[in-house]
Amino acid sequence: MLVACEGDCPAQAKLGGFKESVSAERPCRQCLAPRDRYLSITDIAQFERRTKRKHEEHVTEVEQFNRRDSCGVQDPSVKYGVNYRRVEGLICMKVLAHAVTSGVVSLPSVNEQLQGLSQFLPHDRPNCLIKEDHLYKGLRQSAAQMRNLAILLPFVLVKDGKFTGEANFLSVLLSYLKLMNLMMAYELHERDAYRIKKKVEQLHQKILEIEPDLSMAKVHFLHHFWEQVLLFGPIRQHACYRFEGHFAFFKRMARIIRNYTNIIMSTTNRHQTRLCHYMLRKHFLFEEPKYSVKFQIPRGVSDPEIKLVRLKEVSALKIAKTGPLEIHGNTYQEDGLILLSDTSRPFPEFGRIINVFVVDDKRFILVCHKMKTRCLDEMLNAYRVQSLFNKKLDISVDELIFPHRILSILTKGKHYAIPIGHRKLLT
Numbered sequence: 001m002l003v004a005c006e007g008d009c010p011a012q013a014k015l016g017g018f019k020e021s022v023s024a025e026r027p028c029r030q031c032l033a034p035r036d037r038y039l040s041i042t043d044i045a046q047f048e049r050r051t052k053r054k055h056e057e058h059v060t061e062v063e064q065f066n067r068r069d070s071c072g073v074q075d076p077s078v079k080y081g082v083n084y085r086r087v088e089g090l091i092c093m094k095v096l097a098h099a100v101t102s103g104v105v106s107l108p109s110v111n112e113q114l115q116g117l118s119q120f121l122p123h124d125r126p127n128c129l130i131k132e133d134h135l136y137k138g139l140r141q142s143a144a145q146m147r148n149l150a151i152l153l154p155f156v157l158v159k160d161g162k163f164t165g166e167a168n169f170l171s172v173l174l175s176y177l178k179l180m181n182l183m184m185a186y187e188l189h190e191r192d193a194y195r196i197k198k199k200v201e202q203l204h205q206k207i208l209e210i211e212p213d214l215s216m217a218k219v220h221f222l223h224h225f226w227e228q229v230l231l232f233g234p235i236r237q238h239a240c241y242r243f244e245g246h247f248a249f250f251k252r253m254a255r256i257i258r259n260y261t262n263i264i265m266s267t268t269n270r271h272q273t274r275l276c277h278y279m280l281r282k283h284f285l286f287e288e289p290k291y292s293v294k295f296q297i298p299r300g301v302s303d304p305e306i307k308l309v310r311l312k313e314v315s316a317l318k319i320a321k322t323g324p325l326e327i328h329g330n331t332y333q334e335d336g337l338i339l340l341s342d343t344s345r346p347f348p349e350f351g352r353i354i355n356v357f358v359v360d361d362k363r364f365i366l367v368c369h370k371m372k373t374r375c376l377d378e379m380l381n382a383y384r385v386q387s388l389f390n391k392k393l394d395i396s397v398d399e400l401i402f403p404h405r406i407l408s409i410l411t412k413g414k415h416y417a418i419p420i421g422h423r424k425l426l427t
């Protein structure tokens with residue numbers, strides 16, 4: 001029995017018994033939208049939905065009467081598709097091509113600025129060697145790189161709060177960033193599914209305004225995401241990113257071992273060895289927190305930061321200062337940002353970590369400077385923040401309202417905070 005699976009678009013189509021290419025007469029796996037109309041219509045209620053009964057009828061048509069073109073079905077389905085697809089490639093490419101051709105920014109300057117901004121990303125930095133023909137044929141970035149490129153692009157294109165190109169183009173990019181933030185949120189409520197639906201319709205409309213001859217099936221597929229949220233929960237739990245991330249291991253492996261004769265056997269062996277190595281850990285599924293102790297704090301030290309920690313941890317036997325702390329896949333370290341309050345009106349509050357303490361080898365306290373949120377920069381889709389050096393506070397990692405990574409970007413003397421994956425902020 002197949003419970004769930006992840007894969008890219010053609011693989012999922014194949015598994016679902018559909019034609020692998022979007023050139024099918026009915027290219028969508030979730031509705032019966034015809035090929036000639038599915039890209040120009042933003043209200044998908046106009047299309048008939050695929051149902052289990054309909055699917056069985058189509059399969060019978062294919063098997064008994066060999067009528068393959070009417071419904072996009074090739075074979076009986078193994079499952080009903082769970083899918084995730086990305087359109088940021090299209091949007092980044094169109095916006096960047098427009099900015100370069102209309103003289104907003106030159107390509108060497110784009111590459112140089114991206115290079116500088118990339119240092120604020122911990123990993124998956126975009127490829128900063130974008131060439132002229134990439135603007136028309138594809139930007140050649142991996143899924144994660146493209147996502148980061150979309151986040152950094154407004155910082156490259158907007159100068160002194162102004163975008164000198166056509167406003168429509170920047171508006172598409174910003175709409176997409178907001179939608180992406182909501183879709184990739186760690187936590188989603190039922191009503192967010194309907195917000196996604198609305199935002200996709202608006203985004204599609206805006207894309208049609210800049211690209212009337214749109215030829216991207218992915219844009220139509222976005223319309224079905226809200227239903228997937230209702231059925232399966234937050235998209236990041238069933239997104240293609242995870243599949244791609246795991247698949248990267250195999251792709252890297254082939255290059256490293258340089259064995260192309262029996263690649264399946266070699267990668268299987270190595271993968272199994274890697275799994276065995278993981279299973280040797282104390283907790284196989286839950287990784288232990290990782291940190292290195294810088295020094296133990298002797299009793300009687302009355303540093304104001306230690307006082308803060310002691311006040312919180314009255315029964316503490318030993319307290320130590322640590323280097324970067326990695327826990328549940330998140331890293332907390334000096335200068336990293338955390339979210340202190342997530343009220344979007346007037347603004348959320350952030351803190352900048354000064355020190356990380358471990359108490360009795362099991363509890364973690366972050367001492368941070370409170371930051372003032374000056375404004376929401378709509379054109380950059382980021383909060384402008386500033387450290388308040390006189391306000392120190394401490395917070396336990398378990399108490400964080402949003403324990404995930406917050407992108408911190410310092411550019412042109414200004415400091416920006418971008419909470420990625422929060423359902424209310426920047427969405």
Ligand SMILES: [Zn+2]
Pocket residue numbers: 028029030031032033044047220221224
């Ligand atoms: Zn559809």
